[in-house]
Amino acid sequence: MSDILYLIIYGFVVTALVGFLASWFERKITARLQYRVGPPLLQPVYDIVKLLGKETLVPFGVSKATFLSAPLLGLASVALVSTLLWVNTLNPGKTFIGDLVVVLYLLTIPSMSMMIGGFASRNPLASLGASREMKLILSYELPFLLAVFVPVIKGGFSIKLGELLSFQAQNGVFGGGASGVLAFVVAILCVQAKIGFVPFDVAEAETEISGGLLIEYSGSSLAIFKVMKNMLLCTLPLFLIVIFFGGLRFDGINALYSLLKYIGILFLIIVIKNTNPRVRIDHAVRFFWGPVMVLAILAVVLAFKGL
Amino acid sequence: MNLKQKALLKSLWVFHMSTGSCNNCDIEIIDCLTPRHDIERFGMVLVGSIKHADVLLVTGSVTRKCIPRIKRIYEQMPKPGFVVAMGECSLSRGMYINSYNCPLPLDKVIPVDVYVPGCPPRPEAMIAGIVKLIEKIKATSEGKK
Numbered sequence A: 001m002s003d004i005l006y007l008i009i010y011g012f013v014v015t016a017l018v019g020f021l022a023s024w025f026e027r028k029i030t031a032r033l034q035y036r037v038g039p040p041l042l043q044p045v046y047d048i049v050k051l052l053g054k055e056t057l058v059p060f061g062v063s064k065a066t067f068l069s070a071p072l073l074g075l076a077s078v079a080l081v082s083t084l085l086w087v088n089t090l091n092p093g094k095t096f097i098g099d100l101v102v103v104l105y106l107l108t109i110p111s112m113s114m115m116i117g118g119f120a121s122r123n124p125l126a127s128l129g130a131s132r133e134m135k136l137i138l139s140y141e142l143p144f145l146l147a148v149f150v151p152v153i154k155g156g157f158s159i160k161l162g163e164l165l166s167f168q169a170q171n172g173v174f175g176g177g178a179s180g181v182l183a184f185v186v187a188i189l190c191v192q193a194k195i196g197f198v199p200f201d202v203a204e205a206e207t208e209i210s211g212g213l214l215i216e217y218s219g220s221s222l223a224i225f226k227v228m229k230n231m232l233l234c235t236l237p238l239f240l241i242v243i244f245f246g247g248l249r250f251d252g253i254n255a256l257y258s259l260l261k262y263i264g265i266l267f268l269i270i271v272i273k274n275t276n277p278r279v280r281i282d283h284a285v286r287f288f289w290g291p292v293m294v295l296a297i298l299a300v301v302l303a304f305k306g307l
Numbered sequence B: 001m002n003l004k005q006k007a008l009l010k011s012l013w014v015f016h017m018s019t020g021s022c023n024n025c026d027i028e029i030i031d032c033l034t035p036r037h038d039i040e041r042f043g044m045v046l047v048g049s050i051k052h053a054d055v056l057l058v059t060g061s062v063t064r065k066c067i068p069r070i071k072r073i074y075e076q077m078p079k080p081g082f083v084v085a086m087g088e089c090s091l092s093r094g095m096y097i098n099s100y101n102c103p104l105p106l107d108k109v110i111p112v113d114v115y116v117p118g119c120p121p122r123p124e125a126m127i128a129g130i131v132k133l134i135e136k137i138k139a140t141s142e143g144k145k
């Protein structure tokens, strides 16, 4: 019973609320960086409520089941990942063997669901976006795995999130050493691509393929995709905090540190988004397989040396 | 007014379609997003696909080629959706009124909710147009009650 409560309260409600706040923060910081005023605090909520109230169109000749279930698939997987992360943050004893691997698998499903939706919508631009997303997954997934491997090595080859957290509580965070810093840099670049932010938003490039993957989505199905993306803004930084910076703690002064960690990572992601132009898909693939891959391998080697 | 409509008024997403404009109106639209006017304060953004939009913003004198296309675009807009005609060209065909290629003004092709005159309209005029649209939505929803 309590597990279901975790899923509903932490996995969905808390993550979505934090995600809405993060999405507002992202738009506000973007606006301030461009000397604008930016949207009001409740803007993400208005957007979602408005989309839920609109008509949902299904394009002609499309498999309705695939087209409409793709957003739900993505939302469900993000909720599950968030639940795993929150459970381990609040109660590291509840971990099980291999939950790190489960998290890694589930984190690719949001991109997969957008791909399924894109291919299902029978629109050439959406297919183009979906194929770009596929190439992007192929390019960032390996460096991301290597970056996640670094905390695993340093934590004594444990693939339990809870054990990684308690290890960090005793021996200092993994993000402290040289290998940790390198791995964090690699991971944050991959997270940028996972969220679909500039410079790696080729799959949804609005000015070029007019929304790409999401072009045919409207009304509530679009709203679910938006909620999913907002939730990713909570989940992915949380994942980075758990594996590199010792997780979140909410007792006394630690609550402030936790807040600072989260806002710091979010801010970093937003600044990367705002100071870079969109890269072409071939540049993105070359970037991830070239320099980022080298950095990731270097981080793994350093981690084996114990640095 | 219910919750849905309140949210709609606070987050109007705009899709911009040019039906043969001279490109000046389109540049003025981009002006609305700049720091000086910043319509994102009111939750308005330009979106890339008509399926995401609440407002169809049409510029340009509606040419023969564009008539079937603007009709199709209008039909694809998820309802409730609104149409704003912008610039003298789409209002009355402006200087192209005698052209063989512009048989009809926009409101003879699709229903138009708000007109923004000017050649091109200033960004202030556009914001005034949006305010008119919001007033109109409010008035119709209260009339329904």
Ligand code: SF4
Residues within 6 Å of the ligand: B020, B021, B022, B023, B024, B025, B059, B060, B061, B086, B087, B088, B089, B090, B094, B118, B119, B120, B121
């Ligand atoms: S109204 Fe004037 S500025 Fe706008 S498209 Fe027509 S001619 Fe150009």
